[in-house]
Amino acid sequence: MADIWVVVDHEGGVVRRITLELLGKGRELADARGGRLVALALGSDLDGLTTPLGEHGADEVLLADHPLLGTYTTEAYTAVVSEAVLQHRPWAVLVPSTADGRDFAPRVAARTGAGIVTDVETLRIDGDRLVATRPMYTRKVVGTVAFAAGVVQIAVVLPKVFPPAQREAGRRAEVRRLEVDLDAGAIRARSVERRGMQRERVPLTEAEVIVSGGRGLRGPENFALVEELAEALGAAVGSSRPPVDAGWVPHDYEIGQTGKTVSPTVYIAVGISGAPQHLAGMSGSKYIVAINKDPNAPIFQVADLGIVGDLFQIVPKLTEEVRRAKAAS
Amino acid sequence: MNVLVCIKQVPDTEQPIRTKPDGSGIEEAGINWILNYYDEHAVEEALRIREKHGGGVTVVCVGPPRATEAVRTALAMGADEGILVTDPALEAADHLVTARVLAQVAGTLAWDVILCGRLATDDNAAVVGPALAEYLGVPQATAVTKLEIRDGTARVEREVEGGLEVLEVELPALFTVERTINEPRYPTLPGIMRAKRKEIRTLTLPDLGVLASDLEPRWRYVRFDPPPKRVGGQVVHPETPEEAARRIVAFLRDVARVL
Numbered sequence: 001m002a003d004i005w006v007v008v009d010h011e012g013g014v015v016r017r018i019t020l021e022l023l024g025k026g027r028e029l030a031d032a033r034g035g036r037l038v039a040l041a042l043g044s045d046l047d048g049l050t051t052p053l054g055e056h057g058a059d060e061v062l063l064a065d066h067p068l069l070g071t072y073t074t075e076a077y078t079a080v081v082s083e084a085v086l087q088h089r090p091w092a093v094l095v096p097s098t099a100d101g102r103d104f105a106p107r108v109a110a111r112t113g114a115g116i117v118t119d120v121e122t123l124r125i126d127g128d129r130l131v132a133t134r135p136m137y138t139r140k141v142v143g144t145v146a147f148a149a150g151v152v153q154i155a156v157v158l159p160k161v162f163p164p165a166q167r168e169a170g171r172r173a174e175v176r177r178l179e180v181d182l183d184a185g186a187i188r189a190r191s192v193e194r195r196g197m198q199r200e201r202v203p204l205t206e207a208e209v210i211v212s213g214g215r216g217l218r219g220p221e222n223f224a225l226v227e228e229l230a231e232a233l234g235a236a237v238g239s240s241r242p243p244v245d246a247g248w249v250p251h252d253y254e255i256g257q258t259g260k261t262v263s264p265t266v267y268i269a270v271g272i273s274g275a276p277q278h279l280a281g282m283s284g285s286k287y288i289v290a291i292n293k294d295p296n297a298p299i300f301q302v303a304d305l306g307i308v309g310d311l312f313q314i315v316p317k318l319t320e321e322v323r324r325a326k327a328a329s
Numbered sequence: 330m331n332v333l334v335c336i337k338q339v340p341d342t343e344q345p346i347r348t349k350p351d352g353s354g355i356e357e358a359g360i361n362w363i364l365n366y367y368d369e370h371a372v373e374e375a376l377r378i379r380e381k382h383g384g385g386v387t388v389v390c391v392g393p394p395r396a397t398e399a400v401r402t403a404l405a406m407g408a409d410e411g412i413l414v415t416d417p418a419l420e421a422a423d424h425l426v427t428a429r430v431l432a433q434v435a436g437t438l439a440w441d442v443i444l445c446g447r448l449a450t451d452d453n454a455a456v457v458g459p460a461l462a463e464y465l466g467v468p469q470a471t472a473v474t475k476l477e478i479r480d481g482t483a484r485v486e487r488e489v490e491g492g493l494e495v496l497e498v499e500l501p502a503l504f505t506v507e508r509t510i511n512e513p514r515y516p517t518l519p520g521i522m523r524a525k526r527k528e529i530r531t532l533t534l535p536d537l538g539v540l541a542s543d544l545e546p547r548w549r550y551v552r553f554d555p556p557p558k559r560v561g562g563q564v565v566h567p568e569t570p571e572e573a574a575r576r577i578v579a580f581l582r583d584v585a586r587v588l
Binding site: 131325 | 343366424458499507550551553554576587588
């Protein structure tokens with residue numbers, strides 16, 4: 001089979017940005033292979049997804065619509081995706097690198113005998129196989145990986161590494177429904193609830209702009225400076241590791257080797273020295289702006305614009321200036 | 330409550346890592362090999378389960394002979410038994426092969442819970458844990474930040490985008506742990522002495538009855554390169570906070586075009 005599949009990440013009836021990114025790349029791969037681009041969506045009441053998926057390049061939408069798929073569980077997702085992969089044997093499956101994608105994709109690979117490569121940053125076709133690159137060793141190395149002949153190729157792709165597919169109004173996908181046979185009793189890891197921390201305007205991994213605070217903020221109360229700047233910019237808020245270890249902010253703020261990997265258009269590092277373990281999570285950003293009082297801080301070696309100065313004076317002024325610029329535009 | 334902890338030995342990535350000039354691998358000279366950071370948290374969690382519920386803690390590692398040291402670190406922290414699976418045939422192993430080998434080992438042991446780190450800091454793959462759970466046919470939760478066991482069920486919290494998920498998981502089960510789950514203890518001197526004397530069981534593939542077909546990797550590394558060097562741009566020392574703010578806004582508007 002020459003088909004490229006994309007597993008759809010969606011929430012509240014809306015297709016998430018990473019899905020559009022995978023559809024964009026998937027379209028390119030499908031055209032190169034002469035195959036079809038198939039979007040596989042799991043959940044309950046999915047009909048609203050078919051239009052946006054078709055408009056963003058899917059030739060076919062496979063719907064696995066079942067009440068037991070309304071909430072993510074490892075076992076139900078693994079069962080449904082594995083069954084579909086075994087039945088249709090796509091050439092490749094692109095999975096979003098989200099908490100859930102990383103949770104079920106390895107099990108699908110193990111169950112179906114597919115190959116799996118995670119943290120994928122680039123994908124190209126070499127002969128009749130996919131070749132991927134992925135960051136390794138705290139981003140000190142880029143590994144190039146080639147899938148073996150004959151296996152279904154599962155690539156778990158990082159957010160924001162491919163541009164999202166352009167919308168083509170009126171473009172339609174063929175819709176097919178998968179027969180889903182699930183038994184609630186077979187689900188042994190049951191989701192009790194998902195608690196949003198309700199802090200994120202935009203998820204860190206999807207944000208266009210991130211403002212991130214470090215040790216230089218000196219205390220939890222000063223994170224307000226970062227929050228206000230982020231609000232003015234419509235940006236997400238992150239942190240380096242020391243504020244997390246000190247308990248100023250929860251771990252889901254953390255960017256770096258032991259936190260999240262982000263690739264925004266702009267990353268504004270406030271009071272962050274730039275330890276390798278932090279750079280591992282953010283050096284894929286398009287532009288880096290750093291504010292730090294230490295002119296020798298390693299962050300300045302990677303920053304496109306480095307400002308040496310006192311963040312406590314600069315950040316409030318910057319927030320004002322951003323608000324003014326936004327009001328003027 | 331018996332706990333099996335799967336561990337890996339990795340290079341200390343606080344230190345420089347260099348690729349070989351021909352791209353065939355990384356330079357191993359000068360590397361400081363350590364127990365994977367997340368696995369320390371897994372060992373710690375296993376010890377806490379033992380302290381609360383009794384039972385034993387066994388660590389198992391797949392790796393070259395030098396990985397004995399990682400097993401010894403876990404023993405020094407307090408694990409009861411250590412197993413190293415080492416075989417030249419595993420050099421080209423992908424994560425599914427490693428998981429298959431671990432499943433064979435797990436099949437010879439009695440356990441209620443398997444713990445792994447969320448990922449290993451060398452290749453960041455996060456594949457072995459869930460694949461192992463699949464081969465063993467047990468439920469799982471990944472990136473676990475809290476784990477409580479009561480009456481054959483684990484109540485866990487896992488990190489998801491922008492929040493957390495609470496799950497109830499029937500045992501036996503496998504969990505991969507996030508670093509916030511606990512603060513690992515340091516090995517004590519008596520612990521280190523005890524670990525030195527302890528026998529580490531070494532197994533090879535023939536001991537485990539792994540099939541040759543299970544050893545077929547489904548991908549291979551073609552090459553390793555240093556990342557494209559990020560060149561820093563301007564570093565400026567503005568006279569006033571206002572000037573600093575103006576420069577940043579000009580950059581955001583004219584260069585990055587996000588304003």
